[in-house]
Amino acid sequence: MSQQFDLVVIGGGPGGYEAAIRAAQLGFKVACIEKRIHKGKPSLGGTCLNVGCIPSKALLDSSHRYEATQHDLAEHGITTGDVKLDLATLLARKDKVVDGLTGGVAGLLKGNGIEWLQGTGKLLAGKKVEFVSHAGETQVLEPKYVILASGSVPVNIPVAPVDQDLIVDSTGALEFPEVPKRLGVIGAGVIGLELGSVWRRLGAEVTVFEAMDSFLGLADKELSKEYQKILTKQGLDIQIGAKVAGTEINGREVTVKFTQNGEDKTQVFDKVIVCVGRKAYAEGLLAEDSGIKLTERGLVEVNDYCLTSVEGVYAIGDLVRGPMLAHKAMEEGVMAVERIHGHAAQVNYDTIISVIYTHPEAAWVGMTEQQATEKGIEVKTGKFGFAANGRALAAADNQGFVKFVADAKTDRLLGMHVVGPNASDIIHQGMIAMEFVSSVEDLQLMTFGHPTFSEVVHEAALAVDNRAIHAINRKKK
Numbered sequence: 001m002s003q004q005f006d007l008v009v010i011g012g013g014p015g016g017y018e019a020a021i022r023a024a025q026l027g028f029k030v031a032c033i034e035k036r037i038h039k040g041k042p043s044l045g046g047t048c049l050n051v052g053c054i055p056s057k058a059l060l061d062s063s064h065r066y067e068a069t070q071h072d073l074a075e076h077g078i079t080t081g082d083v084k085l086d087l088a089t090l091l092a093r094k095d096k097v098v099d100g101l102t103g104g105v106a107g108l109l110k111g112n113g114i115e116w117l118q119g120t121g122k123l124l125a126g127k128k129v130e131f132v133s134h135a136g137e138t139q140v141l142e143p144k145y146v147i148l149a150s151g152s153v154p155v156n157i158p159v160a161p162v163d164q165d166l167i168v169d170s171t172g173a174l175e176f177p178e179v180p181k182r183l184g185v186i187g188a189g190v191i192g193l194e195l196g197s198v199w200r201r202l203g204a205e206v207t208v209f210e211a212m213d214s215f216l217g218l219a220d221k222e223l224s225k226e227y228q229k230i231l232t233k234q235g236l237d238i239q240i241g242a243k244v245a246g247t248e249i250n251g252r253e254v255t256v257k258f259t260q261n262g263e264d265k266t267q268v269f270d271k272v273i274v275c276v277g278r279k280a281y282a283e284g285l286l287a288e289d290s291g292i293k294l295t296e297r298g299l300v301e302v303n304d305y306c307l308t309s310v311e312g313v314y315a316i317g318d319l320v321r322g323p324m325l326a327h328k329a330m331e332e333g334v335m336a337v338e339r340i341h342g343h344a345a346q347v348n349y350d351t352i353i354s355v356i357y358t359h360p361e362a363a364w365v366g367m368t369e370q371q372a373t374e375k376g377i378e379v380k381t382g383k384f385g386f387a388a389n390g391r392a393l394a395a396a397d398n399q400g401f402v403k404f405v406a407d408a409k410t411d412r413l414l415g416m417h418v419v420g421p422n423a424s425d426i427i428h429q430g431m432i433a434m435e436f437v438s439s440v441e442d443l444q445l446m447t448f449g450h451p452t453f454s455e456v457v458h459e460a461a462l463a464v465d466n467r468a469i470h471a472i473n474r475k476k477k
């Protein structure tokens, strides 16, 4: 290849393509190598756009409408006829959303003058990059900088080998050709709860197996308790402390064998989803003498600014430490490029939000009450429910609460935890407040619009000091 690139990005997921765009904005000559073929076509956007965030949210939205149309309209005085599901159309809409967005990313790269190299990239010694096109042609590029952004893949467990037919991973679970009558989900994490909810709403009986003895062990305890109660009431059968010991396929059925409370049990399903986490994907990415160090868990070792053990080579997103989230990957990509350009950019890992897009949604940012207490911080908390919020009642969407965790001595806001309507948007109020090192009093002094779901944020901040208006405040001990 005669072209000289300032920067080569390996991986065109949210981390990689945002890095490429920011670099082009800053005047770099950029190539982005992406090998993904999605439904027969080369495709940008990574896991997120092709088989992750976007298709799962499209299914969550469609399935929510289906369920709400059947069950939530009568109280508004709206009567419908038979509500029918056309799964093929529902899945085709999801594919159209994916196509639109992945095509949009291709347009953005082109419009920014970025070369999309369709094929596989490998980092060689001396910061060189080998590119093998889908047609099998090999070229060696010698850019000034490289960003590794090859993402992650699902973790497999030998007790439930994925065949993408009866036992599927998250990608297979986006494509069931018909609604399974009995669906088993191994892992009550983000994917299990989101995709389990999708298929439950569409008519499946869903059982979720969680090996740990607690539900969402890393979340705030009050949040996980309330959230589990809501999901269970919706019909998700969440089995905690259920360790899957094996699976057996008989004809078109899968028997899941598991132990719970010391007892051996079995349950039979039509489909099983395995979603027990994801692992960094670096297969074929690094020549043996590339100089890149990996951690014991197979992540690329980086410093706080995503610089690897090789000068001029950065690694970002799911390939490196930290939560496996698209927005985290995006911000790391932008940070790496700005660092290369000489800016003192950084990512604030303390304010990366987590969201589970069920209905209601669950979202949090910062420390849980338990984490703050474990750190030896004297904590004060405030909680306010959507059940006393006018807008939520008017919308008949009033489950859950907002909870704040704050430092009792300094009043500094440490964490925000939400189960409820629009939690994925509401949580950004806490994120922004924490970025500005806000006190609880700052939030108390602000005027929130009425009637809005966000008024619960104001009331929860007031509740920290036992002065919520629309609640009888009980004296704290």
Ligand code: FAD
Binding pocket: 010, 011, 012, 013, 014, 015, 016, 033, 034, 035, 036, 045, 046, 047, 048, 049, 051, 052, 053, 054, 056, 119, 120, 121, 122, 149, 150, 151, 152, 170, 191, 281, 283, 284, 285, 316, 317, 318, 319, 324, 325, 326, 327, 328, 329, 357
């Ligand atoms: P990826 O998106 O994985 O992209 C890496 C790309 O690199 C891939 O396309 C791959 O083909 C390519 N590649 C790998 N090796 C090479 C190579 N050697 N040469 C060329 N190309 C290569 N996160 C959220 O924040 N919100 C959500 O709602 C959300 N929902 C999700 C739902 C599901 C079902 C799943 C599976 C994930 C979800 N995630 C979500 C996680 C999110 O998708 C990832 O955190 C994000 O995609 C990581 O971005 P990345 O750029 O690091 O890697």
Ligand code: NAD
Binding pocket: 157, 186, 187, 188, 189, 190, 191, 192, 194, 209, 210, 211, 212, 216, 242, 243, 244, 275, 276, 277, 278, 323, 324, 325, 354, 355, 356, 357
């Ligand atoms: P996860 O880490 O969220 O959850 C996996 C769950 O499986 C855990 O609760 C774990 O205890 C359990 N588990 C592990 N081994 C098990 C076993 N053998 N039997 C039963 N349970 C077992 O992982 P995930 O749900 O697969 O999601 C993977 C990644 O994708 C996550 O890191 C997440 O951040 C990302 N993701 C994010 C979103 C979002 O932001 N809304 C949505 C989907 C995925």
